[in-house]
Amino acid sequence: MNCPEMPALLVIKLAHSIALDMERRLKNYGVTMPQWTLLKQLWQQEGRSQVELQELLGLDKATITGLVQRMSQMELIQRRTDPLDKRVQRVFLTAQGRALEQITTALVEEVNAHALADFSADERDFFLRLLARAFYNSAER
Numbered sequence: 001m002n003c004p005e006m007p008a009l010l011v012i013k014l015a016h017s018i019a020l021d022m023e024r025r026l027k028n029y030g031v032t033m034p035q036w037t038l039l040k041q042l043w044q045q046e047g048r049s050q051v052e053l054q055e056l057l058g059l060d061k062a063t064i065t066g067l068v069q070r071m072s073q074m075e076l077i078q079r080r081t082d083p084l085d086k087r088v089q090r091v092f093l094t095a096q097g098r099a100l101e102q103i104t105t106a107l108v109e110e111v112n113a114h115a116l117a118d119f120s121a122d123e124r125d126f127f128l129r130l131l132a133r134a135f136y137n138s139a140e141r
Helices: 007-027 033-044 050-057 061-073 095-115 121-139
Strands: 077-081 089-093
Touching: 007 033, 007 095, 007 121, 033 050, 033 061, 033 077, 033 089, 033 095, 050 061, 050 089, 061 077, 089 095
Parallel strands: none
Antiparallel strands: 077 089
């Protein structure tokens, strides 16, 4: 497939292919991509409110509520009422949720290595710089 005149299409297809690979690998651990993205936010900072997670992930209220409920039932996370504001639910990792960080970090490395398998180190660095610049250019607007 040669579509040099359609970089956006190639980027979309690449992102889709990488996401499918990651989703397939996550499935072995009983985790979906949306669940993993929520876990990633909590690995960076535990105790975020559901509203914060909703905004960070770009999800609507019903979707984040369902996601948090399912992940609580799976014992990946737990909700706690904010001691200063009883209306706010804060989300924390369980030991099981914390343990997935190392596992999924390795999965991300495998997926990236697979996608960039035939690239030299210089090509990989150059490609990533180009992607970052294209992303920056498109995000400016």
